[in-house]
Amino acid sequence: MGDLRKARHSTSLPLKMMWKHRRLISSLVVLSFAAGCFHFAGYVSFFFRAIQYTNELAENPKPVAIHHNRQGRNESVACVIETSLGDACHGLGFGALVLRAIDDITTCLARGFVPTVIWTDCDYCGPPGNGQNYWTWYFEGMNEDIVQQAKTRVCMAPSRFPFSGPSPYLTRTGATGELIDCRFADLENKMTDYQPITAEIRALANHVISGYLQPAARIKTAVDTFYQSFMADSINIGVHVRLQSSHAEEMTFFDQTAPELQDFVQVVQRLINDINAKNEGREIRIYLASDLDEVIKEFKSNFGNNRVLHIDAFRGESLVDDRTFEGSPNLVGDQVFTDILLMSKCDYFVHDESNIASVTYYYNSNLKSYYVSGDASDFRRLNAQPRFDSEELFRQAVARETRNIILPDWKHDSLWAGLKVRVSLLWGFLFTDVKGYSDDLKCFYKNVKWSKCRREFLRSKFASDSDMKELMGL
Structure with missing residues (x-):
């Protein structure tokens, strides 16, 4: 009996302690519940912001944001390339980031804008969260002052997915994608919408690299030292x-x-x-x-x-x-x-x-x-000389970009066009890598605080083709 009384006493002791501190426990329960609700509300808020951002982004091929700077004095249009803002924030290799930058720089130049590149937080950037431009860690700075000096700045979209406008590098009829999608192989018999690398693509990319992707001094010194020591x-x-x-x-x-x-x-x-x-x-x-x-x-x-x-x-x-x-x-x-x-x-x-x-x-x-x-045909194509010099190739790129811009705004053409966009977007969420979409959006909201068009991007305020035509003087 004594053992039984001891067992009952030991069982009731925690209950008495809980009753004694019931107010504290009640407060902790309420706080835990509130924290859970707040956490859930955060997910809900992110979900709806993600829906808005993704929806607006899908409505405009190759979207950009336009920011007007009242303090600006420079009449040139600054073209800000923030590669790490969206789908290039993570998961892309260094080579892919560079190819994206070359493509966007070429697009800016073809539109008559002054390009500058900003890498904030990405797999190959430095410590996140300080707003430093890590592009200048690898490359010489490029038109950095133009961002503050220009009356108008255009920020390239954080992602061209899912409906990209044609890249200025695409010359084959029916080809889609960007410079990063060009392949050494000619996949015409397998995937007709892909562009094989040609001598002209190579010459135009080299032309842009020569002017805008020069290695930073410390990288150049290390490379030259190794070359002179072992390869010269x-x-x-x-x-x-x-x-x-x-x-x-x-x-x-x-x-x-x-x-x-x-x-x-x-x-x-x-x-x-x-x-x-x-x-x-x-x-x-x-x-x-x-x-x-x-x-x-x-x-x-x-x-x-x-x-x-x-x-x-x-x-x-x-x-x-x-x-x-x-x-x-x-x-x-x-x-x-x-x-x-x-x-x-x-x-x-x-x-x-x-x-x-x-x-x-x-x-x-x-x-x-x-x-x-x-094979032999690939060898001939990849080692051929371009049919035009780099200046002519750039003029052709300008003509292609101009044709892309002056096409009517398809989002205003019909309800059917908008419906196709939303069906395709829903298909992507349901049957492809949903985590990939989510990660891209998280990267966007993490990095957008450093964007030069932060307010425009957060409001999903993208430029129409008519806006772009006005800036290009078309």
Whole structure:
């Protein structure tokens, strides 16, 4: 009985304590409930803001926001490219970010505006939340003062998805997408809406790079020092090998098959034999950029430690492992950009499909491509000379962009056009990567505080074609 009384007493003790502190407990319960409601309200608020933003963004091809600066004195239109504001905030590689910037800079120039690029928070930017422009971490500053001085600034949309206007780089009838979508392969028989890379695309991109994507001084010094120390007196073969599983999945999306490591080795060996036949006695060096240590080991095993060059960089260990990196994003960006610039300084370039390869190919218009998955027709196309000089190619880009702008505003044409947009958007939310949409929107709301058109973007106040025509003087 004594044990039973003790058990009852020990059971009632917590109840007495709870009753004694009932007011405190009640307050904690109310606060917890209020916090939960507040948290839920935050999700609801974000959901409705996301719906508004996504809906408005879908209504206008290649949307932009126009901000009028009353204190401005410069009559030029500032064209602000905030690549990291939307879908490029995360998940895109460094090469993809650069290709997006080249495309947008070209669009701004073709419209007659003065471009400047801002990277705030992205996978290859620096510490988030301080509003610093990380574009100048990698590249020389570009027209930074124009943002404050111009009476009018145009901010490129944080995303061109889901209904992009044609890029000024697209010349094939029916082609869609942007410069980032151009492929080394000609996919005409597989995907007719994709544009193959041509000599003209390469020349125009190189023209823009020469004027607007010069490396920052510290990057240039590091690249020049490495080149003079190890490559200056040699015939150099640049090799870019990307074989991790994520890249194979990307290739599958385009109905392409990723090559094997030995395919790269064989192409390099044939190229070395050809060079030796024509340049007997010349030293040949291989500058290798890869995401895997296993690739470095294989190349050194086949061609020798002294012949294979590479920088110290973060890589995965083997073909079966995807790399993970938790360090400074600036460090990874530095390594990738250094690889791009050193490969672009080579005489020959062995590569397959990748954005890094595309940027390298555009940086040096004389670099000879050896596209591993290509055939003879690809080789001729990729190493052809453009039919027009860069100035004429730019004039043609201006004409294409002007034609795109002067098309009637389709959103005003009919209710059917608007209905198609919303059905397509709903289809995307229901049957594609919903998390991708959500992540893009979160990036937008995280970074929009640094936008030069913050008020316009938050109000979903996008320019119409008539607004753009007025700014372009059409």
